[in-house]
Amino acid sequence: MPPPRMCCSKALWGHHGGNLPGMAQAIAREPTIRRHTVERYLGLLDQGVLSPDDRVELLQGVIVAEPPSDPPHATGVNLAASVLTGAVGARAAVRVQVPLVVGRLSLPEPDVAVVPGHLRDYSTRHPTSALLVIEVADSSLVQDRLTKGAIYAAGGIPDYWIVNLRTRTVEIFRAPDPEAALYRQTTTAAAGTRLELVALPGVTVLVDDLLPAVAT
Numbered sequence: 001m002p003p004p005r006m007c008c009s010k011a012l013w014g015h016h017g018g019n020l021p022g023m024a025q026a027i028a029r030e031p032t033i034r035r036h037t038v039e040r041y042l043g044l045l046d047q048g049v050l051s052p053d054d055r056v057e058l059l060q061g062v063i064v065a066e067p068p069s070d071p072p073h074a075t076g077v078n079l080a081a082s083v084l085t086g087a088v089g090a091r092a093a094v095r096v097q098v099p100l101v102v103g104r105l106s107l108p109e110p111d112v113a114v115v116p117g118h119l120r121d122y123s124t125r126h127p128t129s130a131l132l133v134i135e136v137a138d139s140s141l142v143q144d145r146l147t148k149g150a151i152y153a154a155g156g157i158p159d160y161w162i163v164n165l166r167t168r169t170v171e172i173f174r175a176p177d178p179e180a181a182l183y184r185q186t187t188t189a190a191a192g193t194r195l196e197l198v199a200l201p202g203v204t205v206l207v208d209d210l211l212p213a214v215a216t
Contacts, residue, residue, distance in 0.1 A: 038101055058107040076165060079211070087205050103151075103154060112132075113130045114133075130157050161173070168211055172185075192207065
């Protein structure tokens, strides 16, 4: 599973001249990344080490900062939430930028998640599954494709869409392989395409309705 993007470690060459014993010693001195479980991460919130206002999420055990939301991204998120709320009706619940438990080491906050049941079902717990997850992407495109794609596939989420603001398309990932942490089917839908949710047959949305207006 591709790791979240982090800062590069120190170079291992230098005065060792690239010899293997020297490289091994340098590697041994590198600090080990501490992987947080979801339980430990939530404990940091309870203890006040992290605030609910902090723009961070837990990805593969690493606490990762979320990029700020610019107007196109914010509009894309609101459009997706509004369109899906109307489309699914009472058949599922639509949650916006709130936690979704995906295994022991990941607590992402997807831009939009369609989850089983009703909103009040999650008054005392976060959902541990989703019928559809959507990320609205521009600067976060690589992380959404690689890191989050692997996380959602490992969690068995049947439908993962990336609203690509750069190309004004929707990238669709389906047929998750949890063991391999990847999606076996990937397609791209352009404007004019109508998409049906895998887990909710008959529920469809138009790609155009997920895209913010073009800046003039």
